[in-house]
Amino acid sequence: MLTDYHNHLERGTLTLDYLEKFIEVAKLNGIEELGISEHAYHFYQTKDILSNPWVEERRFYDMEDYYGLFKQAWNKGHHLKFSIEMDYTPGKHKEMQKFIESYPFDYVIGSIHWVGDFGIDLAEFRKEWDRRDTYEVYEKYFDQVVTLAESNLFDIIGHLDLVKIFKYVPKEEEFLLAQYDRATTALANSKTCVEISTAGLRKPVGELYPDKRLLQMCHQKGVPIVLSSDAHIPEHVGCDYDQAVALAKEVGYRTIMIFDKGERKEVELG
Template identity: 75%
Template sequence: MRTDYHNHLEKGTLTLDYLKKFIKKAEAEGIKEFGISEHAYHFYQTKDILSNPWVDERRYYDMDDYVKLFEEAKQAGYPSLKMSIEMDYTPGKHREMEKFIRSYDFDYVIGSVHWVGDFGIDLAEYRKEWEKRDVYEVYEKYFDQIVTLAESNLFDIVGHLDLVKIFGYIPEDQDFLLKQYERATDALAKSKTCVEISTAGLRKPIGKLYPDPVLLQRCYDKGIPIVLSSDAHEPEHVGYAYDQAVKLAKSAGYQQVATFTNGKRKLEPLT
């Protein structure tokens, strides 16, 4: 069983024709469990959760159209397609996030941290900000949010667990890093939240999988389930470099991946 639960249509259109390109690539890659998880900030219905100038310029979808797309896909012969959303975890907005999540029949929900205050840590437009900020402070605040994301128990999957390394700014103090890994995995182990092994990092400046092998080992040792994801924003990236993802998973000890249907999790053999 291979999954690809983290994919985006935002570079194209919310149409069946465009969606089919992703589905066909998933089929060609032997992916049995495939889902679309568009960024929640694109939808008008999330304005009360996350709002800033960068996000607000990119809020142009309506959830009614998104739901209709999945209904159309199932009628067209794709009954196993999973409907999801990737939500920016936003401190102080737990009630609003829960209300949004419960308003739709998602198969699973991904929670991710992209913002540390007003700092878009993974955005090219903000890359120069890394030179102006204390890397240790950014990391600590980033993992603060990973901890409270897990504690909220609102999400089925945490996206790209150590995304904060995307541009290669990494604290040199290994003890500090291990402390962040420990507290994040402690919180995740007490929650329902799985971790994705994401190949997206291989396409980013860091050139590495998410999460770091040491961090993934902590996840395995604490019994935190995994899914496989490519974070594809284009059809050709679906299932990208999955042999590397599977190799990393098995090196940590994983023999199963999580699958989701109607919010319910099931473990399947990893192949």
């Protein structure tokens, strides 16, 4: 089975016509389960979780409209998973839990895009990488991976090593592997799956998330996986899945997880 659980409508509209473009590409690419997981910061209902000037310029959705779109799709017979991608925000566990429990999500993705006031993957912040200590950014990023896992609020962690997006990577392998080790230990002790994401192939780093060494640690410690494209346009749904499946099998994975109303099930990897 092939699934694509990480997709965004934000560059289009919250309409059935636009959503069906994603569904159509998924079918063409052999994706048997498609999930839409819009960024939670777009919604008025998450204002008490994450708020900064960059985010506030982009908060323009209401959850009722979003959930209503899924109901339209289901009523038309589309098999579609209902999800959200939430910025994991330290110190906001109660607020995140309240939001997650307010809607019947099939699964919830937790991701880390911010290290303090630093939007690590945003073009607007790219020059900040030259001003900051890469080792310190990585350590703080993986601090959040650990506490995200320990919170046990999320079914999936998105793009586990997104921090490498602009190719700023610590040169000391021992340091890097130590970050990977503590992150995967925390994930192994949680309910959180790791996605193999093809989005990195379309970014400056030019490689899959996560790094092969990091994925190997996940496999060794029994952390389950899902597949994702992190598509922001329909054409990217299921994009480059041959590489994602090949990496998964290379490190030893033979199964992926699928989700339904918060419950997960292990199935054979396509």
